[in-house]
Amino acid sequence: MDSSVNVLDGINFTIAERESVGLVSPSGTGKTTLLQIAALLESPTSGSVIIRGKCADTLSNDEKAGIRLRNIGFVxxxxxxxxxxxxxxxxxxxxxxxxxxxxxxxxxxxxxxxxxxxxxxxxxxxxxxxxxx
Ligand SMILES: Nc1ncnc2c1ncn2[C@@H]1O[C@H](COP(=O)(O)OP(=O)(O)OP(=O)(O)O)[C@@H](O)[C@H]1O
Ligand SMILES: [Mg+2]
Known part of the structure; x- marks a missing residue:
């Protein structure tokens, strides 16, 4: 039996610097997964994250950590x-x-x-x- 869960299917959006965005959805639909991917803590099975115009797909772990240090944070x-x-x-x-x-x-x-x-x-x-x- 295939027990995999498909989340964030066909998601495509841009958030501008200093823009405030609210993300509201039922539990288990992918909000935390989206944040983890946006912060480069998890990789999507397909698709890309582009941060400040640069595709993050090929960045090393150190480079990803640098982006989290300077450009992305969670409260x-x-x-x-x-x-x-x-x-x-x-x-x-x-x-x-x-x-x-x-x-x-x-x-x-x-x-x-x-x-x-x-x-x-x-x-x-x-x-x-x-x-x-
Ligand atoms: N570590 C994991 N292993 C397996 N499945 C997971 C894991 N984390 C999340 N999932 C699955 O991924 C889907 C999305 O979960 P996610 O935690 O992103 O939802 P959420 O919108 O943040 O939920 P909530 O509102 O409860 O915080 C869920 O169906 C969940 O079952
Ligand atoms: Mg969550």
Missing amino acids: YQFHNLLPEFSVLENVAIPSLIGRASKREAYDRATILLHHVGLEHRLSHSTNRLSGVA
Whole structure:
């Protein structure tokens, strides 16, 4: 018996820089799969992901990791904040990994947190962000 599940069949779309897009669908229809593929964490069985005009099909794992560092990020509701670090530090860590100076990383993290209305939470620990953090 073929138990394979076909998801994201015939999907073709573009998201512009700074565009906000909501993705709404019933459970199990492929939202997480789409995000995993868009972030180059999984490869599609067919089709391609094009990021900033460049086809990602032939990129090495290191190159994919570089794109995730600089161009794509996830904000998860449930996981993946580091509890030992403040909200500001959690947001600054990717820039620090990308070799920004401490000053640059913290300035950028502050701006980003302002953008999402969390400027009053910079020094909070992540477990005080919400009931599920
Ligand atoms: N690791 C896996 N192994 C096998 N099948 C999987 C796996 N992950 C997802 N699937 C299947 O792929 C399909 C899409 O799953 P996906 O997790 O992308 O859906 P979703 O839209 O994110 O669901 P939800 O709204 O519940 O988060 C589902 O039918 C699921 O059964
Ligand atoms: Mg999901």
